[in-house]
Amino acid sequence: MIFGSITAILLALLLSRSLYRPLEQLLKGTSALADGDLSYRLPEQGHSEFTMLSRSFNQMAASLQNSLKKEEEHSRQIEQKVTERTRQLQHAIEQLQSAEQQQKRFLADVSHELRTPATAIRGEAEISLRGQDKSPEIYKESLLRIADTANQLSDRIDDLLMLIRGDQEMQLRLRSVTVEQLAQSLSKQAAAALMQHGITLHSFEYIPDEKLHNALLIDLDKIQQAVIIVLDNAARYSPAKTPVALTIQVDSVVEIIIADSGIGISDDDQQHIFDRYFRADGARKLRPDGLGIGLCLCRYIIESHHGQIAVESTLGEGTRVKIELPLMDEHE
Template sequence: MFRLRLSFAFAVLVALVCCQAAFVYWGSNRVNEYAAHSRLTSDILSELLEISANKQRLRVWASQRLMNAEATSAVRDQLLERMRTGAARLDAMSRLHLDSWRKLSSREDIAVPQEVLQLVEISKLLDGNILEVQAQLQDLQPLSPGAEFPNVWRQVAQVFDMTQGRDLRELLNGAIEGQRKAVPIARAATERGLDRLRQQAIAMAIIALVAAVLWALHLRGRLKRPLELLLQGTRALQSGSLEHRIDLASGDEFEVVARHFNQMAAELQQHRQQADEARRRLEDAVQDRTRELQSAHDTLQLLDHRRRQLFVDLSHELRTPATAIRGEAEITLRGGDKPAEEYRHALKRIVGTVQQLTKVIGDLLLIARAEADQLVIQPSPLDLSMLLSEVVEQGEALAALHGAALTCEPVVETVMVRADGDRLRQAVMIVLDNAIRYSRPDGKVRLGCHVAADEVAIVVRDHGIGIGEDELPRVFERFVRGQRARAHRADGSGIGLSIAQAIVKAHRGHIEIQSWPEEGTEVRIVLARLPIHEFEASALQP
């Protein structure tokens, strides 16, 4: 569309140039016509004067001939030839002059001067007059003595001046005088024509200038807004505002450029979004990897800390039994020989200390394996009611030893779990042992089983000394014993609950403790329940 406007503008400019060229061509022709008319008027006057002069020279020649002076025929013929040539030129010029005046009259709306018409008649009379003069002069002889000169001269002058009954001298003089008057008229007409041409040229130039200026202003107005919008768009892209769009509905090539610009900006924005998304993914991946590395580092530090702590715990727990064994042996060997019974009692005490030491070493190794995810269990479908029956049998003897009463809630349905029976029994016995040992004399300990759709909880509840609220978060730490526990009984290593927690976690379960000081403690071991159809399927396998 805009190209069409430009093409139209160029077409208009070319048309104006062509008009100017045509006007210049027409004006130059008009100027030539005016100049030719003026020049023709001057030439006619010159020709009339020349004819009049030649005619006067023939008069002189005729006078000389009559007076028998030197008047040769060659001079006569030359003058006659000049007159015939001048008359022919005058005839042609008079006709051209008449045509020129007629064109000028029709264009300038002026009348043709009467002298122009007379000039055509004079040019026609001259031819006949010249022939008569020629015939008269050829017969002209010098006057004889006694001839009357005035009569002869009158006859010759009559031939020179009169043609077809008209006074050629007066006509010729009148034509000369008329041409003298016509020359200024022709010049004035030429000047008027040239002035009119000049005005028309100025008007034409003004029209072309105004048209060019108006069209330039129109194109400037059409170009200004699209160019400003495009410049704004390029500046916006340069500043990074890829969401910038050009709103241009001009219906021309600028709209096409704006549409392509918007498509380019959208593609750049999409590429930037993709780049940002890739960068974010890379940053997330780096952060994830950093977190993994940090987690691995923390795990290594934790393992190293646990290793050092294990060594500290081992040294702490092994030092006391080793010291007791050494002390018992030194006391036994001190002094002289003793009775065999005393040595036997000393060895029994040493064996008991060694068994205690072995138990502590086994517990520490169990915790170490659990912390290193190396605790080996052999899970299989297990009837929880049978496990609880075995635990009750062991717990009743222990409760009787410490003066406590153990009760068990019966399990009304078959509850199956996938567990290692020995390890799970060990964990339940640790919890039950703590409940019995930290109960008051004649205290009651209750063992039960709460069954849900997909899990089962082994619950041990006592009415013992309880655990303080500030000590409850640390009950699963190794070798940690609360103030109430130390006051109630001095023995104990403080690693039982850590072992129970490790065993339960190995079974993908969890252990929960709620305690109320001086009211008692409730421990829940929660395990996933095995669906009955899985148990039946495993039982059918050989």
């Protein structure tokens, strides 16, 4: 009887110990999960019900851990997207602010540029009509000055309209022109354009390549307009009597190079020199007049001919502009 009681007590102790240890481990596991430690795992040994419970616990913990990782990764991606969208929005706001400033400056420049010739025309007409009748020669000279000023005003308006229609393809009157014809025409145009500013063409050089097909398919008037824009800038932003050189050479493409010894362009401004309405601070200080559309229009013309234009400049030393135009294919 006593032996049986002792045996029962020992078996009860052993059973309670075998039950207590897995329960203790399970309690530790649940506490770990409650504290956020999803990497905690219970030992899986044997084939008892506690082993199956431990396996289920571990699977649950692994599932929670994977879900947490996915949630963290998703949150990280959302943060990246929000950061990127915020950066893009900030950039867009800065561009809008810059565009607004450019627009205000452009409207002020347009007002000045259009008002100046209009005022000159009106003033010339009022002077001619003021006082006693004048001789026909005086009236003729006055009308010629009015016509010249009106032509300048018309050219400015045409430039503005061309840029406004810039999203449409430029209407070109293409025809075959030899490089010699282009060189002769540009030489005359350059001399005339520079003479208006009191500057003579320092040098003109034409370098042909007899091995290449010597013709282009271009709108000669438009190409002349583009080159005159560059020459006009060279004259406007160069001291009097400083050299301006024009070189035309054929080397797989036709290269038109205009080099001056003017005020030059800073590295920062060179990045925006072809932007519509942009004017460098140095240019604005030297010549307050201007719309900042010349080089933009020039690039538009050149690229419409499938050509390229590039600017190299050193502040205070001068600027070199190179225009490249493709040659006609021999079979065209």
